[in-house]
Amino acid sequence: MKKLINSVDTLLDESLSGFAKAHADIVQFNAQPHFVKRLKPTAPNKVALISGGGSGHEPLHTGFVGFGMLDAACPGQVFTSPTPDQMLAASQAVENGGGVLFIVKNYAGDVMNFEIAAEMLDCPHETVLVCDDVSFPKTHSTGRRGVAGTLIVEKIIGAAAEAGADLTACKALGDRVNLVTASMGVALSSCTVPALGQPTFDIGDNEIEMGVGIHGERGRERIAIKSATEIVDYLAEIIDADLKPQQGQSALLHINGFGATPLMELHLIYELASRHWEKRGINICRSLVGNYTTSLDMAGCSITLSLLDEEMLRLWDAPVHTAALRWGC
Amino acid sequence: MKKLINSVDTLLDESLSGFAKAHADIVQFNAQPHFVKRLKPTAPNKVALISGGGSGHEPLHTGFVGFGMLDAACPGQVFTSPTPDQMLAASQAVENGGGVLFIVKNYAGDVMNFEIAAEMLDCPHETVLVCDDVSFPKTHSTGRRGVAGTLIVEKIIGAAAEAGADLTACKALGDRVNLVTASMGVALSSCTVPALGQPTFDIGDNEIEMGVGIHGERGRERIAIKSATEIVDYLAEIIDADLKPQQGQSALLHINGFGATPLMELHLIYELASRHWEKRGINICRSLVGNYTTSLDMAGCSITLSLLDEEMLRLWDAPVHTAALRWGC
Numbered sequence: 211m212k213k214l215i216n217s218v219d220t221l222l223d224e225s226l227s228g229f230a231k232a233h234a235d236i237v238q239f240n241a242q243p244h245f246v247k248r249l250k251p252t253a254p255n256k257v258a259l260i261s262g263g264g265s266g267h268e269p270l271h272t273g274f275v276g277f278g279m280l281d282a283a284c285p286g287q288v289f290t291s292p293t294p295d296q297m298l299a300a301s302q303a304v305e306n307g308g309g310v311l312f313i314v315k316n317y318a319g320d321v322m323n324f325e326i327a328a329e330m331l332d333c334p335h336e337t338v339l340v341c342d343d344v345s346f347p348k349t350h351s352t353g354r355r356g357v358a359g360t361l362i363v364e365k366i367i368g369a370a371a372e373a374g375a376d377l378t379a380c381k382a383l384g385d386r387v388n389l390v391t392a393s394m395g396v397a398l399s400s401c402t403v404p405a406l407g408q409p410t411f412d413i414g415d416n417e418i419e420m421g422v423g424i425h426g427e428r429g430r431e432r433i434a435i436k437s438a439t440e441i442v443d444y445l446a447e448i449i450d451a452d453l454k455p456q457q458g459q460s461a462l463l464h465i466n467g468f469g470a471t472p473l474m475e476l477h478l479i480y481e482l483a484s485r486h487w488e489k490r491g492i493n494i495c496r497s498l499v500g501n502y503t504t505s506l507d508m509a510g511c512s513i514t515l516s517l518l519d520e521e522m523l524r525l526w527d528a529p530v531h532t533a534a535l536r537w538g539c
Numbered sequence: 540m541k542k543l544i545n546s547v548d549t550l551l552d553e554s555l556s557g558f559a560k561a562h563a564d565i566v567q568f569n570a571q572p573h574f575v576k577r578l579k580p581t582a583p584n585k586v587a588l589i590s591g592g593g594s595g596h597e598p599l600h601t602g603f604v605g606f607g608m609l610d611a612a613c614p615g616q617v618f619t620s621p622t623p624d625q626m627l628a629a630s631q632a633v634e635n636g637g638g639v640l641f642i643v644k645n646y647a648g649d650v651m652n653f654e655i656a657a658e659m660l661d662c663p664h665e666t667v668l669v670c671d672d673v674s675f676p677k678t679h680s681t682g683r684r685g686v687a688g689t690l691i692v693e694k695i696i697g698a699a700a701e702a703g704a705d706l707t708a709c710k711a712l713g714d715r716v717n718l719v720t721a722s723m724g725v726a727l728s729s730c731t732v733p734a735l736g737q738p739t740f741d742i743g744d745n746e747i748e749m750g751v752g753i754h755g756e757r758g759r760e761r762i763a764i765k766s767a768t769e770i771v772d773y774l775a776e777i778i779d780a781d782l783k784p785q786q787g788q789s790a791l792l793h794i795n796g797f798g799a800t801p802l803m804e805l806h807l808i809y810e811l812a813s814r815h816w817e818k819r820g821i822n823i824c825r826s827l828v829g830n831y832t833t834s835l836d837m838a839g840c841s842i843t844l845s846l847l848d849e850e851m852l853r854l855w856d857a858p859v860h861t862a863a864l865r866w867g868c
Contacts, residue, residue, distance in 0.1 A: 212727040212747070214804040214840065216766045216811075224767075225803045228810030232794075232826040268802035288803075398541040418541070437545045438553075465561075470799035472835045473597035474554045474617075475543040481557030482545075497561040501830065506801045507838065511543065536865055 211407040218405045222265055222287060229272055233533040236276045243293070245300035246272045247282040257308040257371040257380045258282070260300050261364060263320050264289040266403070267424060270503045273534030274361060279368035280313075280532075288403055288506070289425045291319030297327035301335075309334035309377040313364055313384065315356025316341040334377055338363060338384030342514065344392045344452040345421030345429050357424050358466040358503040358514045359391035362526070365535065366518075369528035387522060392453040394445040395429070395512035397422035399470065401505045420444060424468070424505045424512075438475075442482040445513045450490070455517055457491030462498065462526060464514040469504035471511055476500065483513050496526055502534065540736040547734045551594055551616060558601055562862040565605045572622070574629035575601045576611040586637040586700040586709045587611070589629050590693060592649050593618040595732070596753060599832045602863030603690060608697035609642075609861075617732055617835070618754045620648030626656035630664075638663035638706040642693055642713065644685025645670040663706055667692060667713030671843065673721045673781040674750030674758050686753050687795040687832040687843045688720035691855070694864065695847075698857035716851060721782040723774040724758070724841035726751035728799065730834045749773060753797070753834045753841075767804075771811040774842045779819070784846055786820030791827065791855060793843040798833035800840055805829065812842050825855055831863065 215221045223241065230239035230246065237246050245262075252258070261271040262284030271283035282300035286292035301310045310331060314324045316339050328335050342359030367384045375383065397419040400409035410426035413419060418441070421429025436444070455461065465480045467473070476499050484494045496518070503512070518526060529538030544550045552570065559568030559575065566575050574591075581587070590600040591613030600612035611629040615621035630639045639660060643653045645668050657664050671688030696713045704712065726748040729738035739755035742748060747770070750758025765773070784790065794809045796802070809828045816823055825847070832841070847855060858867030 212744070212764055212838065214725075214727070214767045214770065214800060214808055216768055216807075221803070221807065224810050225807040228806035228808070228813070228828070231813055232806065232809050232828045265803060266801065268806070273802075396543075398543070415541070435541055438543045439545055441543065469801055470836055470838070471543060472595065472798055472833060473602075473830070474550070474594060474835070477557035477561060477597070478545075478550065478554040479543055479557070480561050481553050484557070484560055499557070499561045501802070504801060506803070507799055509541065509799070509836065537868075539866075 211402055213404055215404060221404055226285065236531065236533055240299065243296040243299050245282050245284045245296050246275050247300060247303050248275055252281060252306050254306060255308040256306055257377050258301065258304040258306055258310045259313060259368055259371055260297065260304065260310060261313040262292045262297060263315050264291060266506045267503050269534035270361060274364050274532050276532035277539060278372050278528060278530035279364055279535065288405065291323050294323050294327040294330065297324060298330055301331055305333050311367065311377060311380050312337040313367065314339050315360055316353050317355065318352060336377055336381035338381060338388065340388050342388060342391045342393045343423065344394055344448055355423050357393045357395065358464060358512045359393050359516060361502055362391055362462065362464065362516050363387045365530060366522050366525045368530065369525035390518065391514060391516040392449045393512050393514040394448050395422045395510060396420055396441055396445060397426065397468065397508055397510035399509040401426050401508035403506065422510065424503060426505060426508060438478055439482050442479060442486055446483060446486045449513065449515050453515060453517060455492050455515065458493065459517050460493045460495045460523060461487065462496035462516040462518050463494045464498040466503050466512045466514065467501040468508040468510045469501055470507045470509040473500065476511055479511055496523065540731055542733055544733060550733055555614060565860065565862055569628065569632065572625040572628050574611050574613045574625050575604050576629060576632050577604055581610060581635050583635060584637040585635055586706050587630065587633045587635060587639045588642060588697055588700055589626065589633065589639060590642040591621045591626060592644050593620060595835045596832050598863035599690060603693050603861050605861035606868060607701050607857060607859035608693055608864065617734065620652050623652050623656040623659065626653060627659055630660055634662050640696065640706060640709050641666040642696065643668050644689050645682050646684065647681060665706055665710035667710060667717065669717050671717060671720045671722045672752065673723055673777055684752050686722045686724065687793060687841045688722050688845060690831055691720055691791065691793065691845050692716045694859060695851050695854045697859065698854035719846040720843060721778045722841050722843040723777050724751045724839060725749055725770055725774060726755065726797065726837055726839035728838040730755050730837035732835065751839065753832060755834060755837060767807055768811050771808060771815055775812060775815045778842065778844050782844060782846060784821050784844065787822065788846050789822045789824045789852060790816065791825040791845040791847050792823045793827040793845065795832050795841045795843065796830040797837040797839045798830055799836045799838040802829065805840055808840055825852065
């Protein structure tokens with residue numbers, strides 16, 4: 211394993227400390243327990259939005275802390291859920307009279323720990339569970355995984371909360387965005403978790419994993435590599451079967467790199483995916499292309515289509531000032 | 540070779556087309572010959588800033604076209620210089636009465652082709668040659684390579700041009716920024732150029748290449764992998780020997796990923812590099828961490844220190860609205 215680290219034990223602290231220093235105008239890092247929160251105070255009674263999950267998906271979630279998005283993020287060890295004490299401490303640090311909304315990707319560990327934290331909170335609270343990965347059927351035993359669509363949920367609720375929406379409205383909005391958002395990923399290589407020191411899975415020189423999860427979990431099937439157009443159509447058709455976009459509907463198209471795929475290829479995938487949906491009469495009116503929900507050094511990408519209504523589009527466009535998403539500020 | 544492409548022949552066009560579509564609010568793509576230019580017209584007599592180079596370094600340079608930075612970028616094939624007809628066509632498209640300034644990374648092909656284009660221009664023009672890579676001595680036969688510091692030159696001249704600085708002032712400013720900017724890179728793996736289909740160089744499981752170029756060119760030496768702190772000190776000491784930063788000086792610290800290195804590791808490198816210079820009394824007052832000057836799918840990073848004076852800091856902070864850098868707008 212070759213990594214730019216000192217040791218597995220110090221990786222997370224040194225990285226979070228560097229992140230907070232590099233973005234000292236936006237965030238503050240609390241080392242014990244680990245959380246990152248906004249530097250500047252929020253308006254009284256604003257709903258406090260808190261997310262978190264295993265590290266290794268950066269910029270998710272710490273890179274989305276700031277004006278117009280999250281109030282705090284709780285990073286766990288690499289690919290490991292944060293613990294309830296982190297979520298509680300973060301909640302206490304940012305709750306401002308409007309209650310707390312947890313935004314949680316649907317993984318057993320995250321769900322359980324955010325539930326424990328929620329039970330211990332002594333303020334009004336709600337949870338939005340994100341499960342946008344359509345690789346598995348809706349009826350899958352543990353439900354669908356939360357992947358790259360999570361940032362869309364975070365951005366849109368973030369704008370609503372900033373504009374004064376209350377806890378109930380933020381929760382309902384988040385659930386609605388989750389329902390109209392679908393993602394599918396493809397891996398060309400495995401990631402290597404530092405503590406393991408070897409690739410999470412083996413994959414042949416000519417193989418790709420369709421429907422891969424953001425920790426390198428198995429997807430739908432392992433197939434021989436195809437052309438980019440065939441890969442995009444494969445992923446997009448599964449999204450279409452689930453989301454059933456209608457002619458004339460507006461959509462945000464998000465191409466997310468898993469960490470080791472060049473931006474050249476991500477833009478190429480954007481081109482092919484936008485052609486796929488334009489042919490079907492979908493109005494691709496917003497876009498986001500880049501490495502946002504990564505899997506350490508995995509090569510590959512995911513495609514997310516989000517059928518945003520007018521209110522959601524307006525909230526997507528609203529000003530945001532975080533390390534990883536920044537516009538209008 | 541596993542890549543998300545249709546064919547080597549269509550890669551560049553499909554990628555640029557996707558880039559322009561995803562950023563249709565900022566840029567326009569001209570397919571014949573290839574260049575990307577700003578969507579919105581500039582103020583009369585603004586100096587037109589044009590850069591370019593081989594593709595595979597994205598977001599450099601196309602991602603830096605827009606308000607406050609470049610007026611146009613000319614992308615060549617992967618790791619191949621653009622041709623003079625691209626630079627000429629781009630110049631004609633964006634020249635607006637203030638003359639043309641070429642910002643060129645110091646590679647033989649780029650230098651030659653921008654020189655040919657300059658000779659054919661019938662408007663006032665200047666060239667800033669960027670050579671921030673301190674891996675090789677100043678006396679190296681072809682001079683030093685231009686690497687991650689290039690975007691700092693582009694950003695600062697961009698702000699000056701937007702504020703009305705004339706061609707002579709922009710050229711002088713660019714040369715000054717280049718002189719106070721030094722970079723050193725380290726590779727953990729090779730990149731794979733699509734047209735070649737195999738890694739550019741072999742590197743052992745336990746080896747790293749110190750002073751690597753952004754096309755995978757050999758650097759200073761091949762050594763056994765060290766701790767991140769040792770790697771940072773190695774790179775930073777070569778920068779120090781060249782730039783000779785003085786106690787109390789202000790600096791921008793830019794940690795640039797080569798494409799396949801997780802953001803977690805880049806932030807960790809930022810932490811260690813900022814400690815290195817803080818210990819020496821340097822005031823790290825600006826930062827930029829991420830994949831900006833990439834080498835396709837190479838793992839590794841570069842460290843750039845730029846000793847910006849007050850005017851340069853003000854210009855760095857000025858509003859910018861491009862695909863890859865965006866603030867204040």
